[in-house]
Amino acid sequence: xxxxxxxxxxxxxxxxxxxxxxxxxxxxxxxxxxxxxxxxxxxxxxxxxxxxxxxxxxxxxxxxxxxxxxxxxxxxxxxxxxxxxxxxxxxxxxxxxxxxxxxxxxxxxxxxxxxxxxxxxxxxxxxxxxxxxxxxxxxxxxxxxxxxxxxxxxxxxxxxxxxxxxxxxxxxxxxxxxxxxxxxxxxxxxxxxxxxxxxxxxxxxxxxxxxxxxxxxxxxxxxxxxxxxxxxxxxxxxxxxxxxxxxxxxxxxxxxxxxxxxxxxxxxxxxxxxxxxxxxxxxxxxxxxxxxxxxxxxxxxxxxxxxxxxxxxxxxxxxxxxxxxxxxxxxxxxxxxxxxxxxxxxxxx
Amino acid sequence: xxxxxxxxxxxxxxxxxxxxxxxxxxxxxxxxxxxxxxxxxxxxxxxxxxxxxxxxxxxxxxxxxxxxxxxxxxxxxxxxxxxxxxxxxxxxxxxxxxxxxxxxxxxxxxxxxxxxxxxxxxxxxxxxxxxxxxxxxxxxxxxxxxxxxxxxxxxxxxxxxxxxxxxxxxxxxxxxxxxxxxxxxxxxxxxxxxxxxxxxxxxxxxxxxxxxxxxxxxxxxxxxxxxxxxxxxxxxxxxxxxxxxxxxxxxxxxxxxxxxxxxxxxxxxxxxxxxxxxxxxxxxxxxxxxxxxxxxxxxxxxxxxxxxxxxxxxxxxxxxxxxxxxxxxxxxxxxxxxxxxxxxxxxxx
Numbered sequence: 001x002x003x004x005x006x007x008x009x010x011x012x013x014x015x016x017x018x019x020x021x022x023x024x025x026x027x028x029x030x031x032x033x034x035x036x037x038x039x040x041x042x043x044x045x046x047x048x049x050x051x052x053x054x055x056x057x058x059x060x061x062x063x064x065x066x067x068x069x070x071x072x073x074x075x076x077x078x079x080x081x082x083x084x085x086x087x088x089x090x091x092x093x094x095x096x097x098x099x100x101x102x103x104x105x106x107x108x109x110x111x112x113x114x115x116x117x118x119x120x121x122x123x124x125x126x127x128x129x130x131x132x133x134x135x136x137x138x139x140x141x142x143x144x145x146x147x148x149x150x151x152x153x154x155x156x157x158x159x160x161x162x163x164x165x166x167x168x169x170x171x172x173x174x175x176x177x178x179x180x181x182x183x184x185x186x187x188x189x190x191x192x193x194x195x196x197x198x199x200x201x202x203x204x205x206x207x208x209x210x211x212x213x214x215x216x217x218x219x220x221x222x223x224x225x226x227x228x229x230x231x232x233x234x235x236x237x238x239x240x241x242x243x244x245x246x247x248x249x250x251x252x253x254x255x256x257x258x259x260x261x262x263x264x265x266x267x268x269x270x271x272x273x274x275x276x277x278x279x280x281x282x283x284x285x286x287x288x289x290x291x292x293x294x295x296x297x298x299x300x301x302x303x304x305x306x307x308x309x310x311x312x313x314x315x316x317x318x319x320x321x322x323x324x325x326x327x328x329x330x331x332x333x334x335x336x337x338x339x340x341x342x343x344x345x346x347x348x349x
Numbered sequence: 350x351x352x353x354x355x356x357x358x359x360x361x362x363x364x365x366x367x368x369x370x371x372x373x374x375x376x377x378x379x380x381x382x383x384x385x386x387x388x389x390x391x392x393x394x395x396x397x398x399x400x401x402x403x404x405x406x407x408x409x410x411x412x413x414x415x416x417x418x419x420x421x422x423x424x425x426x427x428x429x430x431x432x433x434x435x436x437x438x439x440x441x442x443x444x445x446x447x448x449x450x451x452x453x454x455x456x457x458x459x460x461x462x463x464x465x466x467x468x469x470x471x472x473x474x475x476x477x478x479x480x481x482x483x484x485x486x487x488x489x490x491x492x493x494x495x496x497x498x499x500x501x502x503x504x505x506x507x508x509x510x511x512x513x514x515x516x517x518x519x520x521x522x523x524x525x526x527x528x529x530x531x532x533x534x535x536x537x538x539x540x541x542x543x544x545x546x547x548x549x550x551x552x553x554x555x556x557x558x559x560x561x562x563x564x565x566x567x568x569x570x571x572x573x574x575x576x577x578x579x580x581x582x583x584x585x586x587x588x589x590x591x592x593x594x595x596x597x598x599x600x601x602x603x604x605x606x607x608x609x610x611x612x613x614x615x616x617x618x619x620x621x622x623x624x625x626x627x628x629x630x631x632x633x634x635x636x637x638x639x640x641x642x643x644x645x646x647x648x649x650x651x652x653x654x655x656x657x658x659x660x661x662x663x664x665x666x667x668x669x670x671x672x673x674x675x676x677x678x679x680x681x682x683x684x685x686x687x688x689x690x691x692x693x694x695x696x697x698x
Binding site: 239306 | 497594633653
């Protein structure tokens with residue numbers, strides 16, 4: 001069951017919950033804004049839905065509320081930070097802001113953040129860079145949860161990469177994990193009693209299947225594009241570990257600390273107005289997006305769009321009519337916010 | 350029919366052919382080396398097999414043999430060049446070398462090359478950066494040849510992205526186009542009378558199919574990962590056009606000039622030894638690759654590998670036993686090299 005709640009109510013409720021979980025007022029304000037925005041954009045999995053798990057991670061000591069990014073080294077257009085297992089959102093916001101500051105001075109800026117925690121919705125940071133007028137690229141390496149192509153056991157992270165292009169009529173933002181479907185999506189289809197639209201992994205006989213429950217059982221989620229998603233996942237892992245001077249995915253497997261505990265994140269910002277006027281660049285982007293969107297649909301009435309365009313439309317509706325929330329999750333978050341539950345009781349969520 | 354020819358013979362024959370086609374001795378030496386290396390690594394499609402088409406493009410005036418990269422602008426760690434429709438290989442080699450020079454000074458370097466031509470094997474340039482000790486990332490935007498997801502007409506380029514990690518035991522290099530199968534691969538399967546291992550596009554009824562001929566007929570090749578490859582393709586197009594200050598894919602559609610005529614290419618180099626010793630970084634990379642390769646295979650006797658490892662093995666065999674060439678293509682290239690054919694006759698190839 002889902003319902004719509006005004007954006008400000010969602011944000012303020014999450015903020016109260018996070019203050020109850022031990023965050024400072026400032027930390028809670030920032031994180032609540034990002035969680036509420038993610039839900040408003042239609043990415044509920046890493047918006048409101050993720051709040052109870054975030055609180056659980058704090059409770060378990062997997063997130064260090066006192067951890068702040070510490071400069072490990074700097075050279076030219078590059079900076080390297082240790083996130084000290086601090087809050088994933090505030091660490092990543094800091095790093096993307098630093099990448100943009102470096103890009104202002106050097107045309108391009110790159111920040112490698114090591115030893116951080118889950119950044120929630122991946123697209124947040126590239127989107128932030130695009131909103132500020134930069135081309136943004138970011139990716140992470142995570143613990144193993146997907147088999148390498150040709151293997152039947154988990155061997156690599158479902159590492160997302162994000163790419164964002166500034167556009168005044170709405171940023172174009174790709175936020176793409178390496179598996180065809182996230183585990184969260186499999187659960188959604190299973191609970192709805194539906195088959196996946198396309199094969200999403202292997203069943204216990206090793207056959208490709210559209211049955212979400214069969215894939216959850218084997219944990220053999222399918223890399224997007226078969227060997228392609230698998231190959232890209234391992235390269236993103238290696239590049240993140242090398243560029244952020246931190247853990248690989250298997251180093252994270254060996255540690256304890258939940259999803260993305262101790263992971264590396266890379267933030268690259270590029271100033272697109274170095275050699276051409278902003279109007280010219282924006283006109284080119286708009287022309288290209290318009291042509292893509294005008295592609296002939298395979299089904300009558302179909303609508304082609306570029307990554308991010310639907311999120312912008314969903315956001316507009318959420319701000320007007322309220323943010324879609326799952327009723328059960330909303331109750332959980334309200335309970336944490338209500339103050340009736342102390343931090344010690346939260347682990348039961 | 351294929352056979353093996355010594356590497357040096359392949360290279361010298363291609364060199365002679367290219368000199369006959371109008372390249373200088375230096376241009377021909379460079380391009381012949383890259384074409385021969387591509388075939389030696391098992392990427393025949395963009396190695397020897399591509400030589401006749403390269404010569405045809407020169408003949409048609411689509412490649413300007415006098416075109417050299419010209420600096421359009423420079424700012425910090427970023428440079429922008431106009432390729433003046435020069436030779437794709439020499440332009441791209443120049444740009445990747447400049448990206449590395451910038452990375453030496455700034456930690457990261459980014460070169461945007463506009464108005465260039467087909468770079469042949471995409472992996473060449475990221476591989477070059479990794480061989481020189483840099484993390485390398487490169488991508489291009491090409492003319493439309495793949496439908497956007499949900500469309501039944503071509504709307505975006507099959508834009509490849511390459512990622513390379515330096516490794517003394519063999520570089521890890523991803524060279525990945527956005528479609529599940531290249532058009533060249535469809536032809537190979539069709540000629541062999543085989544079905545594709547996985548669906549590679551749509552037939553004229555709009556159904557996903559493994560029949561290569563049916564896909565060639567509709568030109569509806571499938572983006573890798575369905576909506577994922579489509580979304581990434583349009584983002585790579587936009588980022589390339591913006592960062593290289595040049596044509597989008599649709600700008601290329603409007604021009605004449607063969608595959609990738611007037612395209613943009615991006616070259617990013619990153620120094621992985623800024624904040625950690627080389628030995629430490631190399632040990633981490635080796636540990637991660639070894640763990641991936643040790644993944645349990647789904648089929649008995651199966652072998653999991655990281656991108657680039659098979660190329661290195663193929664290269665070693667090619668250098669020892671000779672480079673695999675298609676007999677008919679070899680005869681074509683020998684004929685061009687023989688000097689009996691003038692440039693004016695080459696268009697018939």
